[in-house]
Amino acid sequence: MKGGRRSRAVLAALLFAAIASGCGLESGPAGPAPAKGDAAKHGRPGAQAEVLKPGTPAYAESVRRAQAERAVAAKKWGLATTPLAAPPPPAVKPTIVTRQGFEVEGGEDLPPIFTTVPVKDRVVFLTMDDGAEKDPELLRMMSELKIPYSAFLSDYVITDNYDYFKQMQDRGVTLNNHTINHRYMPGLSYDEQRREICDQQDKIEQRYGKRPTLFRPPYGNYNGDTLRAAKECGVKAAPIWASEAYPDHMEWREWDEDLHPGDIILTHFRGPNDWKGTMPDMIRNVMKTITDRGYAVAKLEDYV
Numbered sequence: 001m002k003g004g005r006r007s008r009a010v011l012a013a014l015l016f017a018a019i020a021s022g023c024g025l026e027s028g029p030a031g032p033a034p035a036k037g038d039a040a041k042h043g044r045p046g047a048q049a050e051v052l053k054p055g056t057p058a059y060a061e062s063v064r065r066a067q068a069e070r071a072v073a074a075k076k077w078g079l080a081t082t083p084l085a086a087p088p089p090p091a092v093k094p095t096i097v098t099r100q101g102f103e104v105e106g107g108e109d110l111p112p113i114f115t116t117v118p119v120k121d122r123v124v125f126l127t128m129d130d131g132a133e134k135d136p137e138l139l140r141m142m143s144e145l146k147i148p149y150s151a152f153l154s155d156y157v158i159t160d161n162y163d164y165f166k167q168m169q170d171r172g173v174t175l176n177n178h179t180i181n182h183r184y185m186p187g188l189s190y191d192e193q194r195r196e197i198c199d200q201q202d203k204i205e206q207r208y209g210k211r212p213t214l215f216r217p218p219y220g221n222y223n224g225d226t227l228r229a230a231k232e233c234g235v236k237a238a239p240i241w242a243s244e245a246y247p248d249h250m251e252w253r254e255w256d257e258d259l260h261p262g263d264i265i266l267t268h269f270r271g272p273n274d275w276k277g278t279m280p281d282m283i284r285n286v287m288k289t290i291t292d293r294g295y296a297v298a299k300l301e302d303y304v
Contacts, residue, residue, distance in 0.1 A: 073144040089302035110227040115242040117262035123298040131158040133271040138279040148299035152178035177215040194229040241266035245286035247277025
């Protein structure tokens with residue numbers, strides 16, 4: 001979206017609409033705080049769900065408070081603008097199918113490979129791969145900004161600090177599968193691929209108590225054996241990405257070099273040794289791109 005005046009007008013309109021309509025509830029730690037009412041204070045069953053029902057004045061007030069807190073955090077962390085509030089997640093998740101041109105032979109019943117979730121809302125999904133950099137500032141920044149994201153982990157780079165990702169999980173982040181050793185999957189036999197995927201499923205379940213349902217093949221490369229092994233190991237879907245974020249630029253899969261509703265954004269757990277900046281620098285850059293173009297970040301697992 002070009003033109004500062006136009007961008008500011010779009011952002012103002014989107015924020016007003018979110019507050020007025022009650023949009024903006026994000027899952028996990030990113031959601032607005034529950035309203036303080038007698039029912040909520042006394043813990044009546046179902047009270048919080050009633051107070052925070054989308055479209056109600058109490059819900060809109062919760063969104064307004066959450067956005068006010070976000071604005072303070074955005075200034076603290078040096079963001080150009082306050083991130084927009086995402087709408088509530090859908091009551092029924094959209095049907096995900098493999099992107100055209102990304103199919104494998106006989107893959108009709110295999111986990112779908114996709115770069116974009118089929119939605120109409122102006123939301124995108126932020127995902128981070130591997131786990132090499134373990135920056136404590138990232139944990140604080142994302143929690144204070146209430147920005148949801150998903151992690152796709154490779155065991156060989158997280159073994160030196162499993163607890164970092166437990167802290168991430170405790171803050172509402174879903175830990176997904178990116179294989180044990182981050183190898184080029186089409187170059188492996190079926191049994192080798194199965195070990196890479198299933199062993200990581202087991203590791204994450206043992207360490208963090210939940211078996212992943214999402215898997216991302218390293219480098220975005222896969223074949224029929226990859227998806228068959230993933231299915232056997234309990235994987236339901238294999239999201240890859242539509243764009244990739246760095247501290248100083250974006251890289252795009254699509255010809256128009258733009259965001260689209262439901263796009264999945266990839267970035268990595270990296271730091272100054274690997275790229276021109278820190279993980280907070282990367283977040284500042286990608287959030288400027290997302291917000292300037294009138295999008296909010298939603299949680300991938302609420303849609304897939």
